[in-house]
Amino acid sequence: MSADESHDYDLMVIGSGPGGQKAAIAAAKLGKRVAIADRGHMMGGVCVNTGTIPSKTLREAVLYLSGFSQREMYGASYRVKSEITIDDLLARTHHVIGRETEIVRNQLLRNHVDILTGTARFTDPHTVLVEGAGRGDHNRVTAAHVVIATGTRPARPDTVAFDGERVVDSDQVLQLGRVPGSMVVVGAGVIGIEYASMFAALGTRVTVVEKREGMLGFCDPEVVESLKFHLRDSAVTFRFGEEVSSVEVNGRGTVTSLASGKKIPADMVMYSAGRQGMTEELGLDAAGVVADDRGRIQVDKQFRTSVEHIAAVGDVIGFPALASTSMDQGRLAAYHLFGEPVRELHELQPIGIYTIPEISFCGRTEAELTAAAVPYETGLARYRELARGAIVGDSYGMLKLLVSPDDHTLLGVHVFGTNATDLVHIGQAIMGCGGSVDYLVDTVLNYPTLSEAYKVAALDATNKIRALEAVERGDQV
């Protein structure tokens, strides 16, 4: 038990998403008295209810029911179900959300974390008022430390009339009444392009409008090109360098007008125009904490805000705004607040983009290495060269390794295709341990697997490096 009995709790956590949950559990495991607040319908956060989990479950339902990933094997007309309804898709999503919510609640209760239902706001730096709709959902509690993990909500341009049916944001897309025949996606960020690819796989004619000249600029350009090729093949039209000037809605559908004069008719429009930090309702003034105009809170390396005993983690602190990183931020913030010795997060972190097909990478890109004048060689494996690629019917996937020609260390790994988001971790582990592709050349991997792509790419890179060395030595052929 904590020594500080002057407060109701040692730690009050606001928000039950991945950051809040892990902060609460880490503190509880240290023997601290912990409470966590969230709105009743949001247990598990954006992650479980409107973001990561529903979108990835929807993707799985789309892939299964549309038979999309089996068409190479069984032909372009292959479907598991000919008429896919929104209920077919959402049944799976609701099932998984229910399960995940239960897991989160159970983990918190098992660790003796008190769950306070309602919206929380500071009334002073150590006091939080939690008010909900239910009888008895009114709690004023004091805490020695506070973790803010309130996440974000979709940003909504004032000029757009969202109605939840014809014009929706990325939260509302999970409440659609039917699968649209055509759709405009405004914003080609990760969320926009993930949903664009899911609807395209369902047969929706999708137009993506993006004011930048391209998309996913932080990824390997070759991989992004491959994705664009695939999406175009699924009837996705890209309008890059274009801005939406208005969206009109009537009983028949929507017309999206672009500043360039183009008009795009579609059944519906989905806006994915960034996200806003959920700080308006927090009463931050009363705590002495400041948020910027995007609702984001600035923190130091230990996730402390400008107020020593108040930390902030997860999407509310901005980049990278991923469930994966939010969890670790929560855990680390709790340890730092209670002075528990802890190692920092490894700076090498993977990025996963669950488009259809999916993308994942870790480490540096070719553009970054070139800009930094770091020499590298590439090693490429195409899934179509792998027995497992043929078995699963993926002929387009690829894995690219970026390798130092000097000491063969792995500088980056870029994967496109089936299981990319899982496969990337092999490269990440090698890089994280300072390993080289020699390990991949000298090791035996299960066969037939997609992991074998690592072996093929490592051999490709080392053969190129060997060829260069032979020329430099002046070896006779």
Ligand SMILES: Cc1cc2nc3c(=O)[nH]c(=O)nc-3n(C[C@H](O)[C@H](O)[C@H](O)COP(=O)(O)OP(=O)(O)OC[C@H]3O[C@@H](n4cnc5c(N)ncnc54)[C@H](O)[C@@H]3O)c2cc1C
């Ligand atoms: C469509 C979509 C897909 C995504 N896909 C992925 C993915 O594939 N992989 C990945 O790693 N990440 C993904 N993300 C991002 C991921 O969901 C977030 O990074 C993660 O949920 C952030 O966690 P968090 O701890 O900040 O809290 P959040 O999950 O954002 O939850 C915050 C919680 O705080 C609560 N809250 C807010 N204000 C208050 C208040 N005043 N009082 C009480 N409670 C409050 C909210 O109700 C909410 O439950 C996706 C996001 C979206 C929107």
